[in-house]
Amino acid sequence: EVVRLAVIPGDGIGPEVVAATVPALRSALEAEGHRLDVTSYDWGGERYLRQGAAMPADAADLVKRADAVLFGAVGRPDVPEHELVWGLIIGLRQQLDLAVNLRPVRAFPGVPTKVRDTDGVDLVIVRENTEGEYVGAGGAAHAGSGHDLGIEVAVHSRRAIERAAHQAFALAGRRSGHLSLVTKSNAMRYGYPLWDRVVREVGELYPAVRLETVLVDAMAARMIQAPRSLDVLLASNLFGDILSDLAAVLAGGMGMAPSANVLPGADVPGIYEPVHGSAPDIAGKGVANPVACMLSGAMLLDDLGHVGAARRVRDAVAATLRDARHHTADLGGSATTAEVASAVLHTMESQ
Amino acid sequence: EVVRLAVIPGDGIGPEVVAATVPALRSALEAEGHRLDVTSYDWGGERYLRQGAAMPADAADLVKRADAVLFGAVGRPDVPEHELVWGLIIGLRQQLDLAVNLRPVRAFPGVPTKVRDTDGVDLVIVRENTEGEYVGAGGAAHAGSGHDLGIEVAVHSRRAIERAAHQAFALAGRRSGHLSLVTKSNAMRYGYPLWDRVVREVGELYPAVRLETVLVDAMAARMIQAPRSLDVLLASNLFGDILSDLAAVLAGGMGMAPSANVLPGADVPGIYEPVHGSAPDIAGKGVANPVACMLSGAMLLDDLGHVGAARRVRDAVAATLRDARHHTADLGGSATTAEVASAVLHTMESQ
Ligand SMILES: CC(C)[C@H](C(=O)O)[C@@H](O)C(=O)O
Numbered sequence: 030e031v032v033r034l035a036v037i038p039g040d041g042i043g044p045e046v047v048a049a050t051v052p053a054l055r056s057a058l059e060a061e062g063h064r065l066d067v068t069s070y071d072w073g074g075e076r077y078l079r080q081g082a083a084m085p086a087d088a089a090d091l092v093k094r095a096d097a098v099l100f101g102a103v104g105r106p107d108v109p110e111h112e113l114v115w116g117l118i119i120g121l122r123q124q125l126d127l128a129v130n131l132r133p134v135r136a137f138p139g140v141p142t143k144v145r146d147t148d149g150v151d152l153v154i155v156r157e158n159t160e161g162e163y164v165g166a167g168g169a170a171h172a173g174s175g176h177d178l179g180i181e182v183a184v185h186s187r188r189a190i191e192r193a194a195h196q197a198f199a200l201a202g203r204r205s206g207h208l209s210l211v212t213k214s215n216a217m218r219y220g221y222p223l224w225d226r227v228v229r230e231v232g233e234l235y236p237a238v239r240l241e242t243v244l245v246d247a248m249a250a251r252m253i254q255a256p257r258s259l260d261v262l263l264a265s266n267l268f269g270d271i272l273s274d275l276a277a278v279l280a281g282g283m284g285m286a287p288s289a290n291v292l293p294g295a296d297v298p299g300i301y302e303p304v305h306g307s308a309p310d311i312a313g314k315g316v317a318n319p320v321a322c323m324l325s326g327a328m329l330l331d332d333l334g335h336v337g338a339a340r341r342v343r344d345a346v347a348a349t350l351r352d353a354r355h356h357t358a359d360l361g362g363s364a365t366t367a368e369v370a371s372a373v374l375h376t377m378e379s380q
Numbered sequence: 381e382v383v384r385l386a387v388i389p390g391d392g393i394g395p396e397v398v399a400a401t402v403p404a405l406r407s408a409l410e411a412e413g414h415r416l417d418v419t420s421y422d423w424g425g426e427r428y429l430r431q432g433a434a435m436p437a438d439a440a441d442l443v444k445r446a447d448a449v450l451f452g453a454v455g456r457p458d459v460p461e462h463e464l465v466w467g468l469i470i471g472l473r474q475q476l477d478l479a480v481n482l483r484p485v486r487a488f489p490g491v492p493t494k495v496r497d498t499d500g501v502d503l504v505i506v507r508e509n510t511e512g513e514y515v516g517a518g519g520a521a522h523a524g525s526g527h528d529l530g531i532e533v534a535v536h537s538r539r540a541i542e543r544a545a546h547q548a549f550a551l552a553g554r555r556s557g558h559l560s561l562v563t564k565s566n567a568m569r570y571g572y573p574l575w576d577r578v579v580r581e582v583g584e585l586y587p588a589v590r591l592e593t594v595l596v597d598a599m600a601a602r603m604i605q606a607p608r609s610l611d612v613l614l615a616s617n618l619f620g621d622i623l624s625d626l627a628a629v630l631a632g633g634m635g636m637a638p639s640a641n642v643l644p645g646a647d648v649p650g651i652y653e654p655v656h657g658s659a660p661d662i663a664g665k666g667v668a669n670p671v672a673c674m675l676s677g678a679m680l681l682d683d684l685g686h687v688g689a690a691r692r693v694r695d696a697v698a699a700t701l702r703d704a705r706h707h708t709a710d711l712g713g714s715a716t717t718a719e720v721a722s723a724v725l726h727t728m729e730s731q
């Protein structure tokens with residue numbers, strides 16, 4: 030079988046972590062008798078500077094030819110952020126209608142963390158990926174009068190909540206049977222109460238899953254205080270964003286956090302990307318941690334049904350991380366991106 | 381001088397932590413030659429069940445007779461949460477127009493934390509306290525049709541941002557000269573860009589303060605990864621809420637986090653309250669940690685100009701916490717609320 034991969038390396042450390050990941054995916058697939066076919070797209074900040082748009086108008090159609098998309102990161106100090114966020118990241122998520130963003134966090138043995146006692150932490154954040162506080166709706170009033178108002182409108186639809194909820198309940202059912210819904214219905218009266226109601230209704234179809242509802246502020250504290258009390262979390266676009274950066278700390282930081290943007294049950298390629306950004310401060314130095322991107326690649330293989338290949342990548346990453354000589358600077362080590370990548374490849378090939 | 385204190389013990393552990401705090405405030409004031417005059421109000425969940433409202437219609441006028449308000453906590457499983465939140469906590473904050481919520485977090489030597497290396501952590505979150513995502517505006521569309529929408533409207537005004545910003549810059553100027561503004565302008569296009577703009581403008585009046593702007597997701601991770609890189613944070617109502625629960629973890633948890641709701645420069649009493657809630661699970665057992673409430677009391681004394689009395693309370697709390705025998709269950713100890721309270725009193729009186 031041939032896996033057709035679209036690759037968007039992007040800006041900053043994006044190309045570096047993607048370059049570290051593609052050979053691992055290829056090796057894992059070939060070990061299982063498959064092939065990897067890569068098409069690379071030069072979308073991102075540089076293209077914006079050159080052509081006035083971070084991606085072409087038919088970007089969604091182009092990537093639809095692939096089975097899946099591996100995305101690095103975008104962001105450059107000399108490009109207005111919204112051109113890359115709305116013009117590429119959020120734009121593509123919304124155009125492909127990638128309803129759900131899955132953000133697993135797992136503490137690998139041997140990786141130091143700022144939080145004590147993270148052994149065995151293994152949780153997944155299911156983030157609604159198309160709306161909520163991120164619809165881009167709102168406006169200004171009295172602009173320039175000295176009494177300006179900025180009005181931000183969040184839209185939460187039953188449809189989007191249901192899609193994310195089904196994913197979350199199904200996932201929780203395959204895992205511990207425990208789902209934590211994160212809302213803030215004591216202070217926000219229209220959006221989050223709808224979440225509470227719809228998720229409870231969807232839950233009736235999954236009687237084996239125990240649902241709890243936790244306020245976002247309490248969840249932020251609990252994420253650090255008692256992460257092993259958590260398994261699957263379901264959250265809105267904004268809350269999922271905040272909580273997933275926070276959860277990454279449990280695994281050693283942003284360099285360890287993979288993600289998948291998917292539309293379950295549909296024939297649309299998912300976008301797999303590290304949660305970290307383009308990190309312009311370390312770009313070009315070859316010291317970025319490629320693990321988040323590699324683990325995103327493993328999620329990609331899993332979702333395409335190449336479970337064995339995915340396991341190869343994940344196991345090799347885990348084995349590599351046990352040795353502190355393979356830790357990049359963000360983990361307190363001094364390994365380069367290329368050293369980590371070749372250690373993972375080497376481990377995979379000697380298995 | 382006589383300090384007129386209005387006390388709202390509230391529900392759950394509220395009355396327990398307030399009862400532990402008032403004698404300490406009295407003792408500290410008397411040691412400086414002042415007196416404490418207490419008026420207690422039975423507002424909260426029980427009153428709601430009895431009289432249909434958590435507080436009387438003239439509550440704001442009543443507390444305006446006092447110099448300051450000490451608030452415990454409200455919340456009971458048998459009372460709809462919004463009756464207590466909108467009917468009391470948020471209601472009173474808004475009626476008194478308490479523009480700013482100050483939430484300091486300080487790691488006390490001797491107190492264990494889930495986060496490594498928190499020695500010397502000492503930061504303050506300045507939270508806008510009247511609007512943003514908490515205005516209670518919005519509505520529903522297509523309700524009951526199976527295509528329901530919940531629409532939540534956040535309102536950010538230049539006036540409210542300016543009030544909070546002046547507080548934050550002034551505070552940063554008295555501290556390290558470093559202010560971190562927390563927004564999410566890459567994904568939310570109307571509210572947070574106004575924050576960025578207005579805060580930058582206000583900052584021109586405080587040239588000695590260095591301003592940085594940090595995305596809320598990145599800030600959540602940094603709060604745990606590098607808390608000593610932070611001093612004063614300025615955040616919206618929602619972001620300040622989330623980040624302050626999280627920051628409390630750096631000090632040992634919610635039992636350690638005080639707060640002050642104030643309207644700087646106006647003759648309106650501030651409301652001083654622990655950040656924690658009513659904790660119905662441990663209510664009535666006498667095991668709640670009174671430190672958050674005691675430290676809220678110290679903030680109250682400070683703001684009334686009784687800086688010496690405030691220092692007495694704070695120093696006694698710090699000295700008490702050095703000894704693990706005075707740690708309550710939330711800190712891994714087995715001390716009761718009353719034991720902590722009397723240890724603090726004893727320390728204060730022997731100083
Ligand atoms: C009770 C709730 C509305 C409140 C808030 O979010 O403001 C609480 O969480 C707090 O932090 O004081």
Ligand SMILES: CC(C)[C@H](C(=O)O)[C@@H](O)C(=O)O
Binds near residue numbers: 118119
């Ligand atoms: C770039 C930004 C808009 C994005 C988001 O908040 O979704 C990023 O933080 C992420 O988490 O993927």
